[in-house]
Amino acid sequence: MKRILTIAAALCLAVALFAGSAMAAGKLKVAGIYTQPIQQKWDACLHKALQKAADAGEIEYVYSEKVSNTDYIRVLREYSEKGVNLIVGEAFGISRDVTKVAKDYPNVAYLMGDSFGPRGDNLSVFDNYIHEPCYLMGMVAGKMTKTNKIGMVGGYPIGECNRLFNAFMAGAKSVNPDVQFKVSFIGSWYDPPKAKEFAFAQVESGVDVLYAERAGVVDAAREKGIIAFGNVNDMNKEENGKDVVVASALWSMDAAIGHAVQLVEAGQFKAEDYREWTMMAKGGASLSPFYEFEDKIPADVKAAVAQKADEIKAGTFTVAIDDAEPKSTF
Numbered sequence: 556m557k558r559i560l561t562i563a564a565a566l567c568l569a570v571a572l573f574a575g576s577a578m579a580a581g582k583l584k585v586a587g588i589y590t591q592p593i594q595q596k597w598d599a600c601l602h603k604a605l606q607k608a609a610d611a612g613e614i615e616y617v618y619s620e621k622v623s624n625t626d627y628i629r630v631l632r633e634y635s636e637k638g639v640n641l642i643v644g645e646a647f648g649i650s651r652d653v654t655k656v657a658k659d660y661p662n663v664a665y666l667m668g669d670s671f672g673p674r675g676d677n678l679s680v681f682d683n684y685i686h687e688p689c690y691l692m693g694m695v696a697g698k699m700t701k702t703n704k705i706g707m708v709g710g711y712p713i714g715e716c717n718r719l720f721n722a723f724m725a726g727a728k729s730v731n732p733d734v735q736f737k738v739s740f741i742g743s744w745y746d747p748p749k750a751k752e753f754a755f756a757q758v759e760s761g762v763d764v765l766y767a768e769r770a771g772v773v774d775a776a777r778e779k780g781i782i783a784f785g786n787v788n789d790m791n792k793e794e795n796g797k798d799v800v801v802a803s804a805l806w807s808m809d810a811a812i813g814h815a816v817q818l819v820e821a822g823q824f825k826a827e828d829y830r831e832w833t834m835m836a837k838g839g840a841s842l843s844p845f846y847e848f849e850d851k852i853p854a855d856v857k858a859a860v861a862q863k864a865d866e867i868k869a870g871t872f873t874v875a876i877d878d879a880e881p882k883s884t885f
Contacts, residue, residue: 583819585609586634587618588627588644595745596770596788597683601643601668604808614641614816628652635660641819643812644668646680654678664824666815670714673826681811681829683715685787685840686722687867688804690874691860692766692784692842693726695801697734698856699782700727700764704885706737706757709768710744714878716768719786719804721877723766730859735885737762747771755779760885773799782848789843801852803843810838836868 587605589598602618609616617639622630627649634642635656645668646653657665657678669680696705705727709716720738727734737760739753750771757765758779765776765783773790776783777799783790785803790796796803811832818824833839842864845852866872 583614583640583816584638585614585616585641585643586639587616588622588630588634588642589618589620590622590624590627590645591620591744593620600787600806600808604812605643607809608812608816624649628656631656635663640664641666641815664815664819666829673828675826677824677826679815679827679829681833683787683806684830684833685804685806686718686876687835687874688840688842689719689722690726691864692802692804693723694730694860694863695852695856696723696764696784697727697731698853699801700734702761702763703731703733704735704737704762705764705766706754706762707739707766707768708750708753708757708772709740711742712740712880717878717880718876719768720766720881721879722874724881725875736883737885738881738883741769745770747774751775770794791843791846798847801848802845805841805843806833807839807841808833835864836870
């Protein structure tokens, strides 16, 4: 019995030393909770940023995917009970319940996608603010359309999508006052066949440029022989967009995750809005290369886009954040 107790004590000491070593090394325990598969690009953006931090040895990372809203709070509480230091996820549609969980676990830091502001002491929020590169894409699209009709296919008419569409439209109008838009929402976060069907209908109405906010639109553009612009991920490289996708408005959560991890490590995490960390000035948003279209876009258009990008980063030009639902103009 004495030997067993000695072994048990040694094991406890080993665990304590391991835990102490992890704390000394700044290894935080971070959990990601996603409502979609991690292949879905919105959640993929969060997952990639956290996995990158884990691969760099900065955090210990675990995650759960395809968690429905009805099961989300249970999973959120389970991770909170397990001693996770930081939880990254989404609170769209369940903000009130997430707020209660954060209040129940004041020693856990929460960074959640949310349309509402930060709450309490430990619930920070973020959203997709890539409207700035969307404006730049609009400038290019406005100069490349020959029919002056541009189609846009999105998921839902919510702030996250609306602001991107409105910025894209504003960019196009800034260089081509005659351009018109056809706006459609498919009522789903991920339904490529449906998005493709909506895109086909827009092409039939005369559009010769498509903004692919949802997966499936690029395939439609390819089949119809027109160009498209991508959203969130690099759709030229990641969604079979070669020779179709002129450019994509890219979203990166690297800077936002780095900021959150740093604050948790320093014991200074607080409730704040991470909006600025998902915008161009801090590297959270950017415009992809033009790839095969580099030589097809007039030099003066590329120069104007580059200048406007510099102005955005310097703060001398502000792209309006307009969350109102955009409407078709023809």
